[in-house]
Amino acid sequence: MSGRVLSFPRRPLSSESGLKAAERILSTPIDERTTKARALHLEDPETLLALCGVLRTRLNSSPASVHDEAEFLYRFIESPRREIGLFDERDYFLGETALLAGTACRWLSRREEAWFWFDRAEAGFRHTMNAPGELSRLAYQRLAERLEERQLDLVIELLPSLVESFRKLGMYEDVLKCRFLEGLAHVEQDEPAAAISVFNQICREAEESGHDQLLAEAYVNLIHAHGMLGEANEAIEASRRAIPILKRLDNRIALGKVHWGLGILLREGGHFGEAIESYRKAQEDFEALGMRADIAALNLVVADLLLEQGQDREALREISAALPVIAELKMAPEGMAALSLVRESVRRQEINRQALRELHGYFQELQA
Amino acid sequence: MENPSSRRPDEVESVFGRALDVIHSALVSYYRLTEEEARGAEEDLFIWFQRLSRRGGAGQMPVKLLRVSLLSAACQYGRSFQLWKLGGEQSADRDLNDILSREPDEVASDLDRRSEEERS
Numbered sequence: 001m002s003g004r005v006l007s008f009p010r011r012p013l014s015s016e017s018g019l020k021a022a023e024r025i026l027s028t029p030i031d032e033r034t035t036k037a038r039a040l041h042l043e044d045p046e047t048l049l050a051l052c053g054v055l056r057t058r059l060n061s062s063p064a065s066v067h068d069e070a071e072f073l074y075r076f077i078e079s080p081r082r083e084i085g086l087f088d089e090r091d092y093f094l095g096e097t098a099l100l101a102g103t104a105c106r107w108l109s110r111r112e113e114a115w116f117w118f119d120r121a122e123a124g125f126r127h128t129m130n131a132p133g134e135l136s137r138l139a140y141q142r143l144a145e146r147l148e149e150r151q152l153d154l155v156i157e158l159l160p161s162l163v164e165s166f167r168k169l170g171m172y173e174d175v176l177k178c179r180f181l182e183g184l185a186h187v188e189q190d191e192p193a194a195a196i197s198v199f200n201q202i203c204r205e206a207e208e209s210g211h212d213q214l215l216a217e218a219y220v221n222l223i224h225a226h227g228m229l230g231e232a233n234e235a236i237e238a239s240r241r242a243i244p245i246l247k248r249l250d251n252r253i254a255l256g257k258v259h260w261g262l263g264i265l266l267r268e269g270g271h272f273g274e275a276i277e278s279y280r281k282a283q284e285d286f287e288a289l290g291m292r293a294d295i296a297a298l299n300l301v302v303a304d305l306l307l308e309q310g311q312d313r314e315a316l317r318e319i320s321a322a323l324p325v326i327a328e329l330k331m332a333p334e335g336m337a338a339l340s341l342v343r344e345s346v347r348r349q350e351i352n353r354q355a356l357r358e359l360h361g362y363f364q365e366l367q368a
Numbered sequence: 369m370e371n372p373s374s375r376r377p378d379e380v381e382s383v384f385g386r387a388l389d390v391i392h393s394a395l396v397s398y399y400r401l402t403e404e405e406a407r408g409a410e411e412d413l414f415i416w417f418q419r420l421s422r423r424g425g426a427g428q429m430p431v432k433l434l435r436v437s438l439l440s441a442a443c444q445y446g447r448s449f450q451l452w453k454l455g456g457e458q459s460a461d462r463d464l465n466d467i468l469s470r471e472p473d474e475v476a477s478d479l480d481r482r483s484e485e486e487r488s
Contacts, residue, residue, distance in 0.1 A: 015422075049419055056424065086416040087441050096424055129437040133425030170430040 018046025022054055030072050042076065045085030045093070052096045059103055060213075060251040064290035067104035073097040074120070088128040095124025099138055106145050107253060109293030109329050118142055136165045140174060143181055152185055159185075176205055176214055183221060192228040199225065216245035220254045223261030230268040235261065256285030260298070272305045279305075296325035304356055312351065319346055319356065326359075380421045383431045384414055384438065390483050391442040398467045398475065399446030400459075409445050416441060436480050443472035443479070 021041040025033060033040060041047045051073065055066045074097040077084055084090040102117030118138060125134040139162050147155050159181055166174040183198035199218045206215035219242035226235035239258050246254045259282035266275035279298050286294040299322035306315035323343055325331070342359055345352035391413065395406040417438050420426050426434055447468055450459075459465050467475065 015418075045419055049422055052424065053422075085419070086412055087444060089416070089419070092423060099424070129440050130420065130423070130426045130429070130434065133429055134423070137425045169425075170433055171425070171428045173428055 015046050015050070017041075018044060018048075018050040021047040022050035025051060026054065026069070030068065033072065034076065037076070043082055043084055045089045048073065048077075048084065048093045052093070052100065055100050059100070059107065060249070060253050062289065063104040063107040063253070067101050067108065070097045070100035070104065074101060091124045091127040092134070093124075095121045095126075095128065095134055095138075098124060099134075099141065103141050106141060106148065107289075108291060109148075109331060111145065111149065111330065114145055118145070132165065133169050133171065136162065136169060136171065137174065139165070140177060140181075143178075147181055147184055147188070150188065152188055155181060155185055172209070173211055173214070176202060176209075176211065180214075180217070180221070183218075183225075187221075187225060187228075192225040195225045196222060196229075212245050213249055213251065216242045216249065216251065217254055220246075220257050220261065223258060224264060227261050227264035227268060230265070232265055232269060235265045252285055252289055253291070256282045256289070256291070256294070259285060260294075263301070267301075267305065272309055276302055276305050292325050293329050293331050296322040296329075296331065300356060300359055303351070304353075307351060307353060307356075315351060316346060316349065319351065377418070379431045380418055383435060384417050387435055387438055390439065390479055394439070394442055394475070394479055395446045399443075399450045400461065400464050401446060401449060405449065409442070409449065413438065413442055413445065436476060439476035439479050440473050443475045447472050 018041075021044065025040050025042060025047065028036065028040060033042060037043060051069070055069055058066050074094060076082070077090060077093055077097065082090070084093055098117045098120035102114045102121060105111070105114035105117055118141060121138050122135065125131055125138060128134055139158075143155050143158060143162060159178055163175055163178045166172070166178065179198055179202050183195045183202070186192070186195035186198060199221045202218040203215060203222070206212075206218060219238045222238035223235045223242065226232075226238060239262060242258055243255070246258070259278050263275045263278035263282065266272075266278055279302050283295050283298050286292075286298075299318040303315040303318035303322075306312075306318065319342060323339075323346065326339060339355075339359055342352060342355045345355065388410065391410060392406055395401045395409055396403065401409060417434070420434060420437060420441075421431055426437070450464065450468060459468075
Protein backbone atom coordinates (compact mmCIF):
# COMPACT_ATOMS: atom_id res chain seq x y z
CA MET A 1 0.00 0.00 0.00
CA SER A 2 1.50 3.35 -0.90
CA GLY A 3 0.52 6.99 -0.89
CA ARG A 4 1.90 10.44 -0.32
CA VAL A 5 1.89 11.31 3.37
CA LEU A 6 0.86 14.90 3.92
CA SER A 7 2.81 17.18 6.20
CA PHE A 8 0.94 19.17 8.82
CA PRO A 9 2.58 22.59 8.99
CA ARG A 10 2.25 25.36 11.55
CA ARG A 11 -0.76 27.67 11.36
CA PRO A 12 -0.52 30.02 8.42
CA LEU A 13 -0.91 33.80 8.41
CA SER A 14 -4.31 35.40 8.05
CA SER A 15 -5.06 36.86 4.62
CA GLU A 16 -4.58 40.43 5.94
CA SER A 17 -1.18 39.52 7.38
CA GLY A 18 -0.35 37.77 4.10
CA LEU A 19 -1.01 40.99 2.24
CA LYS A 20 1.24 42.97 4.58
CA ALA A 21 3.95 40.33 4.25
CA ALA A 22 3.64 40.58 0.44
CA GLU A 23 4.19 44.33 0.61
CA ARG A 24 7.27 43.80 2.79
CA ILE A 25 8.67 41.23 0.38
CA LEU A 26 8.19 43.43 -2.68
CA SER A 27 10.03 46.27 -0.95
CA THR A 28 12.95 43.95 -0.08
CA PRO A 29 15.62 43.60 -2.79
CA ILE A 30 15.35 40.21 -4.53
CA ASP A 31 18.90 39.14 -3.61
CA GLU A 32 18.21 39.63 0.11
CA ARG A 33 14.98 37.67 0.26
CA THR A 34 16.16 34.07 0.50
CA THR A 35 18.29 34.73 3.59
CA LYS A 36 15.39 36.62 5.18
CA ALA A 37 12.79 34.10 4.01
CA ARG A 38 11.57 33.14 7.48
CA ALA A 39 11.22 36.69 8.77
CA LEU A 40 9.45 37.67 5.56
CA HIS A 41 7.03 34.68 5.79
CA LEU A 42 8.03 33.83 2.25
CA GLU A 43 6.95 30.20 2.59
CA ASP A 44 3.51 31.10 3.89
CA PRO A 45 0.70 30.31 1.44
CA GLU A 46 -1.21 33.49 2.36
CA THR A 47 1.86 35.56 1.53
CA LEU A 48 2.30 33.77 -1.78
CA LEU A 49 -1.38 34.09 -2.62
CA ALA A 50 -1.24 37.84 -1.98
CA LEU A 51 1.99 38.17 -3.98
CA CYS A 52 0.49 36.38 -6.98
CA GLY A 53 -2.59 38.61 -6.82
CA VAL A 54 -0.48 41.77 -6.74
CA LEU A 55 1.77 40.61 -9.57
CA ARG A 56 -1.27 39.74 -11.70
CA THR A 57 -2.53 43.32 -11.39
CA ARG A 58 0.92 44.68 -12.35
CA LEU A 59 1.26 42.73 -15.60
CA ASN A 60 -0.14 45.62 -17.62
CA SER A 61 1.99 48.27 -15.99
CA SER A 62 5.39 46.63 -15.44
CA PRO A 63 5.75 43.25 -17.18
CA ALA A 64 9.54 43.17 -16.82
CA SER A 65 9.43 43.47 -13.03
CA VAL A 66 6.56 40.95 -12.84
CA HIS A 67 8.75 38.50 -14.76
CA ASP A 68 11.66 38.99 -12.34
CA GLU A 69 9.46 38.67 -9.25
CA ALA A 70 7.62 35.61 -10.59
CA GLU A 71 10.85 33.91 -11.61
CA PHE A 72 12.30 34.54 -8.15
CA LEU A 73 9.22 33.02 -6.48
CA TYR A 74 9.20 30.00 -8.78
CA ARG A 75 12.89 29.27 -8.13
CA PHE A 76 12.43 29.84 -4.40
CA ILE A 77 9.60 27.31 -4.15
CA GLU A 78 11.07 24.83 -6.58
CA SER A 79 14.64 24.31 -5.41
CA PRO A 80 15.65 23.43 -2.78
CA ARG A 81 12.24 21.82 -2.50
CA ARG A 82 10.07 23.73 -0.02
CA GLU A 83 6.84 22.39 1.39
CA ILE A 84 4.23 25.11 0.97
CA GLY A 85 0.86 25.11 2.68
CA LEU A 86 -1.64 22.27 2.50
CA PHE A 87 -2.44 19.60 -0.08
CA ASP A 88 -1.78 20.91 -3.59
CA GLU A 89 -0.66 24.42 -2.69
CA ARG A 90 3.01 23.95 -3.60
CA ASP A 91 2.01 22.74 -7.07
CA TYR A 92 -0.45 25.59 -7.46
CA PHE A 93 2.12 28.25 -6.60
CA LEU A 94 4.68 26.69 -8.95
CA GLY A 95 2.05 26.78 -11.71
CA GLU A 96 0.86 30.29 -10.92
CA THR A 97 4.31 31.88 -10.68
CA ALA A 98 5.35 30.15 -13.92
CA LEU A 99 2.16 31.38 -15.62
CA LEU A 100 2.89 34.94 -14.45
CA ALA A 101 6.48 34.75 -15.72
CA GLY A 102 5.31 33.30 -19.06
CA THR A 103 2.60 35.93 -19.50
CA ALA A 104 5.12 38.68 -18.78
CA CYS A 105 7.49 37.15 -21.36
CA ARG A 106 4.64 37.12 -23.88
CA TRP A 107 4.09 40.85 -23.34
CA LEU A 108 7.82 41.42 -23.72
CA SER A 109 7.94 39.31 -26.93
CA ARG A 110 10.42 36.91 -25.30
CA ARG A 111 8.77 34.04 -27.09
CA GLU A 112 11.03 31.09 -26.37
CA GLU A 113 11.13 31.93 -22.69
CA ALA A 114 7.33 32.28 -22.67
CA TRP A 115 6.95 28.71 -23.95
CA PHE A 116 9.36 27.35 -21.31
CA TRP A 117 7.36 29.07 -18.59
CA PHE A 118 4.06 27.82 -19.97
CA ASP A 119 5.40 24.26 -19.86
CA ARG A 120 6.44 24.77 -16.24
CA ALA A 121 3.02 26.18 -15.43
CA GLU A 122 1.39 23.08 -16.88
CA ALA A 123 3.66 20.83 -14.81
CA GLY A 124 2.48 22.60 -11.66
CA PHE A 125 -1.22 22.99 -12.44
CA ARG A 126 -1.57 19.36 -13.55
CA HIS A 127 -1.25 18.26 -9.92
CA THR A 128 -3.77 20.68 -8.44
CA MET A 129 -7.28 19.88 -7.23
CA ASN A 130 -8.90 22.35 -9.59
CA ALA A 131 -6.71 21.57 -12.59
CA PRO A 132 -9.30 22.33 -15.35
CA GLY A 133 -9.72 25.95 -14.21
CA GLU A 134 -6.01 26.70 -13.96
CA LEU A 135 -5.09 24.75 -17.11
CA SER A 136 -7.75 26.64 -19.06
CA ARG A 137 -6.17 29.96 -18.05
CA LEU A 138 -2.86 28.58 -19.23
CA ALA A 139 -4.46 27.46 -22.52
CA TYR A 140 -5.66 31.04 -23.05
CA GLN A 141 -2.12 32.40 -22.69
CA ARG A 142 -0.81 29.76 -25.05
CA LEU A 143 -3.41 30.66 -27.68
CA ALA A 144 -2.66 34.36 -27.27
CA GLU A 145 1.03 33.59 -27.85
CA ARG A 146 0.14 31.54 -30.92
CA LEU A 147 -1.88 34.49 -32.22
CA GLU A 148 1.16 36.72 -31.80
CA GLU A 149 3.17 34.16 -33.72
CA ARG A 150 0.49 34.32 -36.43
CA GLN A 151 -0.59 30.70 -36.15
CA LEU A 152 -4.10 31.82 -36.97
CA ASP A 153 -5.49 28.51 -38.19
CA LEU A 154 -4.60 26.84 -34.93
CA VAL A 155 -6.06 29.69 -32.87
CA ILE A 156 -9.32 29.58 -34.80
CA GLU A 157 -9.44 25.77 -34.49
CA LEU A 158 -8.81 25.64 -30.73
CA LEU A 159 -10.67 28.73 -29.57
CA PRO A 160 -14.20 27.22 -29.47
CA SER A 161 -13.01 24.37 -27.25
CA LEU A 162 -11.44 26.80 -24.81
CA VAL A 163 -14.58 28.94 -24.74
CA GLU A 164 -16.58 25.79 -23.96
CA SER A 165 -14.22 24.94 -21.07
CA PHE A 166 -14.59 28.42 -19.57
CA ARG A 167 -18.37 28.25 -19.91
CA LYS A 168 -18.55 24.87 -18.16
CA LEU A 169 -16.37 26.22 -15.36
CA GLY A 170 -18.50 29.34 -15.00
CA MET A 171 -15.47 31.57 -15.83
CA TYR A 172 -17.37 34.18 -17.81
CA GLU A 173 -14.68 36.86 -17.72
CA ASP A 174 -12.40 34.42 -19.52
CA VAL A 175 -15.10 33.65 -22.07
CA LEU A 176 -15.05 37.35 -22.87
CA LYS A 177 -11.24 37.38 -23.04
CA CYS A 178 -11.41 34.61 -25.63
CA ARG A 179 -13.54 36.86 -27.81
CA PHE A 180 -10.57 39.25 -27.95
CA LEU A 181 -8.59 36.51 -29.65
CA GLU A 182 -11.45 36.08 -32.11
CA GLY A 183 -11.48 39.83 -32.87
CA LEU A 184 -7.71 39.97 -33.18
CA ALA A 185 -7.75 37.00 -35.56
CA HIS A 186 -10.10 39.05 -37.80
CA VAL A 187 -7.65 41.97 -37.65
CA GLU A 188 -4.84 39.60 -38.62
CA GLN A 189 -6.88 38.37 -41.56
CA ASP A 190 -7.39 41.97 -42.67
CA GLU A 191 -11.09 41.93 -41.76
CA PRO A 192 -11.40 45.12 -39.67
CA ALA A 193 -15.18 45.33 -40.08
CA ALA A 194 -15.66 41.85 -38.59
CA ALA A 195 -13.22 42.76 -35.81
CA ILE A 196 -15.20 45.92 -35.03
CA SER A 197 -18.38 43.88 -34.68
CA VAL A 198 -16.69 41.52 -32.18
CA PHE A 199 -15.10 44.34 -30.14
CA ASN A 200 -18.39 46.23 -29.99
CA GLN A 201 -20.05 43.11 -28.56
CA ILE A 202 -17.23 42.80 -26.01
CA CYS A 203 -17.75 46.44 -25.02
CA ARG A 204 -21.46 45.85 -24.42
CA GLU A 205 -20.89 42.70 -22.35
CA ALA A 206 -17.94 44.14 -20.40
CA GLU A 207 -19.95 47.27 -19.58
CA GLU A 208 -22.93 45.21 -18.41
CA SER A 209 -20.79 43.02 -16.20
CA GLY A 210 -18.61 45.88 -14.92
CA HIS A 211 -15.27 44.57 -16.26
CA ASP A 212 -13.51 47.91 -16.78
CA GLN A 213 -10.20 46.37 -17.80
CA LEU A 214 -11.78 44.38 -20.62
CA LEU A 215 -13.96 47.33 -21.61
CA ALA A 216 -10.98 49.65 -22.00
CA GLU A 217 -8.97 47.07 -23.91
CA ALA A 218 -11.87 46.51 -26.29
CA TYR A 219 -11.95 50.26 -26.95
CA VAL A 220 -8.22 50.19 -27.68
CA ASN A 221 -8.79 47.49 -30.26
CA LEU A 222 -11.62 49.51 -31.76
CA ILE A 223 -9.22 52.44 -32.21
CA HIS A 224 -6.95 50.21 -34.28
CA ALA A 225 -9.70 48.61 -36.33
CA HIS A 226 -11.43 51.94 -37.11
CA GLY A 227 -8.01 53.42 -37.82
CA MET A 228 -7.38 50.72 -40.41
CA LEU A 229 -10.61 51.76 -42.14
CA GLY A 230 -9.77 55.47 -41.82
CA GLU A 231 -12.88 56.00 -39.66
CA ALA A 232 -11.58 58.97 -37.71
CA ASN A 233 -14.65 59.88 -35.65
CA GLU A 234 -15.21 56.35 -34.42
CA ALA A 235 -11.53 55.86 -33.59
CA ILE A 236 -11.32 59.13 -31.68
CA GLU A 237 -14.51 58.33 -29.78
CA ALA A 238 -13.09 54.95 -28.78
CA SER A 239 -9.87 56.57 -27.56
CA ARG A 240 -11.87 59.19 -25.62
CA ARG A 241 -13.62 56.37 -23.78
CA ALA A 242 -10.54 54.21 -23.29
CA ILE A 243 -8.00 56.69 -21.92
CA PRO A 244 -9.63 57.65 -18.57
CA ILE A 245 -10.24 54.00 -17.67
CA LEU A 246 -6.72 52.97 -18.65
CA LYS A 247 -5.22 55.80 -16.61
CA ARG A 248 -7.31 54.84 -13.60
CA LEU A 249 -6.22 51.21 -13.94
CA ASP A 250 -2.59 52.20 -14.69
CA ASN A 251 -2.69 49.98 -17.78
CA ARG A 252 0.38 51.44 -19.45
CA ILE A 253 0.64 48.81 -22.15
CA ALA A 254 -2.83 49.65 -23.44
CA LEU A 255 -2.11 53.40 -23.17
CA GLY A 256 0.87 52.86 -25.47
CA LYS A 257 -1.40 51.01 -27.86
CA VAL A 258 -3.82 53.96 -27.89
CA HIS A 259 -1.01 56.15 -29.23
CA TRP A 260 -0.15 53.44 -31.74
CA GLY A 261 -3.78 53.25 -32.88
CA LEU A 262 -4.03 57.00 -33.24
CA GLY A 263 -0.83 56.89 -35.29
CA ILE A 264 -2.47 54.43 -37.68
CA LEU A 265 -5.48 56.71 -37.97
CA LEU A 266 -3.38 59.81 -38.66
CA ARG A 267 -1.32 57.94 -41.22
CA GLU A 268 -4.45 56.73 -42.99
CA GLY A 269 -5.61 60.36 -43.09
CA GLY A 270 -2.31 61.44 -44.67
CA HIS A 271 -1.14 63.38 -41.58
CA PHE A 272 2.32 61.88 -41.59
CA GLY A 273 4.02 64.33 -39.22
CA GLU A 274 1.35 63.91 -36.53
CA ALA A 275 1.33 60.16 -37.11
CA ILE A 276 5.06 59.99 -36.41
CA GLU A 277 4.53 62.05 -33.26
CA SER A 278 1.89 59.62 -32.06
CA TYR A 279 4.10 56.62 -32.84
CA ARG A 280 6.92 58.26 -30.90
CA LYS A 281 4.65 58.63 -27.87
CA ALA A 282 3.81 54.94 -28.10
CA GLN A 283 7.52 54.15 -28.26
CA GLU A 284 8.14 56.22 -25.12
CA ASP A 285 5.42 54.28 -23.32
CA PHE A 286 6.87 50.94 -24.44
CA GLU A 287 10.41 52.03 -23.61
CA ALA A 288 9.41 52.54 -19.98
CA LEU A 289 7.93 49.03 -19.95
CA GLY A 290 10.89 47.30 -21.60
CA MET A 291 8.80 46.27 -24.63
CA ARG A 292 11.66 46.23 -27.13
CA ALA A 293 9.84 44.28 -29.83
CA ASP A 294 7.09 46.88 -30.04
CA ILE A 295 9.61 49.72 -30.20
CA ALA A 296 11.42 47.96 -33.06
CA ALA A 297 8.18 47.34 -34.94
CA LEU A 298 7.33 51.04 -34.62
CA ASN A 299 10.81 52.00 -35.87
CA LEU A 300 9.91 50.28 -39.14
CA VAL A 301 6.52 51.99 -39.37
CA VAL A 302 8.13 55.37 -38.74
CA ALA A 303 10.86 54.59 -41.30
CA ASP A 304 8.18 54.00 -43.92
CA LEU A 305 6.59 57.37 -43.17
CA LEU A 306 9.97 59.11 -43.25
CA LEU A 307 10.60 57.62 -46.68
CA GLU A 308 7.21 58.94 -47.73
CA GLN A 309 8.47 62.39 -46.76
CA GLY A 310 11.77 61.95 -48.58
CA GLN A 311 13.80 61.66 -45.37
CA ASP A 312 15.79 58.64 -46.48
CA ARG A 313 18.72 59.07 -44.13
CA GLU A 314 16.46 59.30 -41.04
CA ALA A 315 14.53 56.28 -42.28
CA LEU A 316 17.74 54.33 -42.58
CA ARG A 317 18.58 55.18 -38.99
CA GLU A 318 15.21 53.89 -37.81
CA ILE A 319 15.61 50.62 -39.66
CA SER A 320 19.16 50.15 -38.43
CA ALA A 321 17.92 50.53 -34.86
CA ALA A 322 15.17 47.95 -35.39
CA LEU A 323 16.97 45.16 -37.25
CA PRO A 324 19.19 43.83 -34.42
CA VAL A 325 16.18 43.66 -32.05
CA ILE A 326 14.06 41.88 -34.67
CA ALA A 327 16.81 39.32 -35.19
CA GLU A 328 17.55 38.90 -31.47
CA LEU A 329 13.91 38.39 -30.49
CA LYS A 330 13.19 36.27 -33.58
CA MET A 331 10.22 38.48 -34.26
CA ALA A 332 9.66 37.64 -37.90
CA PRO A 333 9.70 33.90 -38.46
CA GLU A 334 7.32 34.32 -41.43
CA GLY A 335 8.93 37.50 -42.64
CA MET A 336 12.49 36.22 -43.02
CA ALA A 337 12.61 36.94 -46.74
CA ALA A 338 11.48 40.53 -46.28
CA LEU A 339 13.86 40.91 -43.34
CA SER A 340 16.79 39.75 -45.48
CA LEU A 341 15.85 42.15 -48.27
CA VAL A 342 15.59 45.07 -45.87
CA ARG A 343 18.91 44.15 -44.26
CA GLU A 344 20.58 43.94 -47.64
CA SER A 345 19.10 47.25 -48.75
CA VAL A 346 20.32 48.93 -45.56
CA ARG A 347 23.81 47.59 -46.28
CA ARG A 348 23.61 49.22 -49.71
CA GLN A 349 22.15 52.41 -48.14
CA GLU A 350 19.17 52.18 -50.51
CA ILE A 351 16.03 51.00 -48.80
CA ASN A 352 13.87 48.35 -50.42
CA ARG A 353 10.49 49.98 -49.78
CA GLN A 354 8.41 46.96 -50.70
CA ALA A 355 10.32 44.68 -48.35
CA LEU A 356 10.08 47.26 -45.57
CA ARG A 357 6.31 47.48 -45.98
CA GLU A 358 6.01 43.73 -45.98
CA LEU A 359 8.03 43.54 -42.80
CA HIS A 360 6.26 46.25 -40.85
CA GLY A 361 2.92 45.08 -42.20
CA TYR A 362 3.72 41.83 -40.49
CA PHE A 363 4.12 43.56 -37.13
CA GLN A 364 1.69 46.40 -37.06
CA GLU A 365 -1.57 44.52 -36.83
CA LEU A 366 -0.19 42.27 -34.11
CA GLN A 367 -0.46 45.14 -31.72
CA ALA A 368 -4.17 45.70 -32.08
CA MET B 369 -3.07 46.86 -3.26
CA GLU B 370 -6.21 44.74 -3.74
CA ASN B 371 -7.22 42.76 -0.72
CA PRO B 372 -8.02 39.23 -1.91
CA SER B 373 -9.62 38.34 1.42
CA SER B 374 -12.53 40.62 0.56
CA ARG B 375 -13.80 38.12 -2.02
CA ARG B 376 -16.96 36.14 -1.23
CA PRO B 377 -16.06 34.92 2.29
CA ASP B 378 -19.71 34.28 3.23
CA GLU B 379 -20.34 32.21 0.15
CA VAL B 380 -17.19 30.17 0.75
CA GLU B 381 -18.23 29.54 4.35
CA SER B 382 -21.71 28.57 3.28
CA VAL B 383 -20.54 26.05 0.65
CA PHE B 384 -18.08 24.60 3.15
CA GLY B 385 -20.76 24.38 5.83
CA ARG B 386 -23.13 22.52 3.51
CA ALA B 387 -20.40 20.01 2.59
CA LEU B 388 -19.26 19.49 6.18
CA ASP B 389 -21.55 16.54 6.97
CA VAL B 390 -20.34 14.66 3.90
CA ILE B 391 -16.70 15.48 4.72
CA HIS B 392 -17.05 14.40 8.34
CA SER B 393 -18.76 11.20 7.38
CA ALA B 394 -16.06 10.39 4.79
CA LEU B 395 -13.26 11.02 7.26
CA VAL B 396 -14.79 9.05 10.13
CA SER B 397 -16.78 6.31 8.39
CA TYR B 398 -14.63 5.71 5.30
CA TYR B 399 -11.12 6.59 6.43
CA ARG B 400 -11.65 5.67 10.10
CA LEU B 401 -10.26 8.89 11.56
CA THR B 402 -11.17 9.55 15.19
CA GLU B 403 -13.60 12.36 15.94
CA GLU B 404 -10.72 14.51 17.15
CA GLU B 405 -8.59 13.77 14.08
CA ALA B 406 -11.54 14.54 11.83
CA ARG B 407 -12.11 17.90 13.55
CA GLY B 408 -8.43 18.81 12.97
CA ALA B 409 -8.72 17.78 9.36
CA GLU B 410 -11.85 19.88 8.90
CA GLU B 411 -10.08 22.95 10.28
CA ASP B 412 -7.23 22.51 7.80
CA LEU B 413 -9.70 21.87 4.98
CA PHE B 414 -11.56 25.06 5.77
CA ILE B 415 -8.35 27.13 5.66
CA TRP B 416 -7.32 25.45 2.40
CA PHE B 417 -10.76 25.92 0.84
CA GLN B 418 -10.75 29.64 1.67
CA ARG B 419 -7.44 29.98 -0.13
CA LEU B 420 -8.56 27.79 -3.04
CA SER B 421 -11.43 30.18 -3.65
CA ARG B 422 -8.97 33.06 -4.06
CA ARG B 423 -6.68 31.41 -6.62
CA GLY B 424 -6.23 32.76 -10.13
CA GLY B 425 -8.60 30.33 -11.83
CA ALA B 426 -10.67 28.91 -8.99
CA GLY B 427 -11.22 32.49 -7.78
CA GLN B 428 -13.27 33.19 -10.89
CA MET B 429 -15.37 30.05 -10.67
CA PRO B 430 -18.69 29.93 -8.82
CA VAL B 431 -17.80 28.62 -5.35
CA LYS B 432 -20.36 25.82 -5.58
CA LEU B 433 -18.37 24.35 -8.50
CA LEU B 434 -15.39 24.04 -6.16
CA ARG B 435 -17.29 21.57 -3.96
CA VAL B 436 -15.86 18.51 -5.76
CA SER B 437 -12.34 19.87 -5.26
CA LEU B 438 -13.13 20.23 -1.57
CA LEU B 439 -14.38 16.64 -1.31
CA SER B 440 -11.29 15.43 -3.20
CA ALA B 441 -9.05 17.26 -0.76
CA ALA B 442 -10.97 15.73 2.18
CA CYS B 443 -10.56 12.23 0.77
CA GLN B 444 -6.88 12.80 0.02
CA TYR B 445 -6.40 14.05 3.57
CA GLY B 446 -8.22 11.09 5.08
CA ARG B 447 -6.31 8.58 2.98
CA SER B 448 -2.88 10.14 3.63
CA PHE B 449 -3.53 10.42 7.34
CA GLN B 450 -4.66 6.82 7.66
CA LEU B 451 -1.73 5.54 5.56
CA TRP B 452 0.61 7.45 7.86
CA LYS B 453 -1.04 5.87 10.92
CA LEU B 454 -0.78 2.40 9.43
CA GLY B 455 2.93 2.96 8.71
CA GLY B 456 2.86 0.89 5.53
CA GLU B 457 1.02 -2.07 7.09
CA GLN B 458 -2.35 -3.43 5.94
CA SER B 459 -5.28 -2.83 8.28
CA ALA B 460 -7.29 -5.69 9.76
CA ASP B 461 -10.35 -3.74 8.57
CA ARG B 462 -11.18 -4.95 5.06
CA ASP B 463 -13.49 -2.01 4.26
CA LEU B 464 -10.72 0.41 5.19
CA ASN B 465 -8.24 -1.40 2.95
CA ASP B 466 -10.75 -1.21 0.11
CA ILE B 467 -11.25 2.51 0.47
CA LEU B 468 -7.50 3.15 0.82
CA SER B 469 -6.90 1.28 -2.43
CA ARG B 470 -9.20 3.63 -4.34
CA GLU B 471 -8.21 6.98 -5.81
CA PRO B 472 -9.40 9.84 -3.55
CA ASP B 473 -10.82 11.70 -6.57
CA GLU B 474 -12.96 8.71 -7.43
CA VAL B 475 -14.26 8.40 -3.85
CA ALA B 476 -14.99 12.15 -3.84
CA SER B 477 -16.99 11.95 -7.07
CA ASP B 478 -19.07 9.09 -5.61
CA LEU B 479 -19.70 11.09 -2.45
CA ASP B 480 -20.71 14.15 -4.42
CA ARG B 481 -23.07 12.18 -6.65
CA ARG B 482 -24.66 10.40 -3.71
CA SER B 483 -25.22 13.59 -1.74
CA GLU B 484 -26.69 15.27 -4.85
CA GLU B 485 -29.11 12.35 -5.23
CA GLU B 486 -30.13 12.59 -1.58
CA ARG B 487 -30.79 16.30 -1.90
CA SER B 488 -32.90 15.99 -5.08
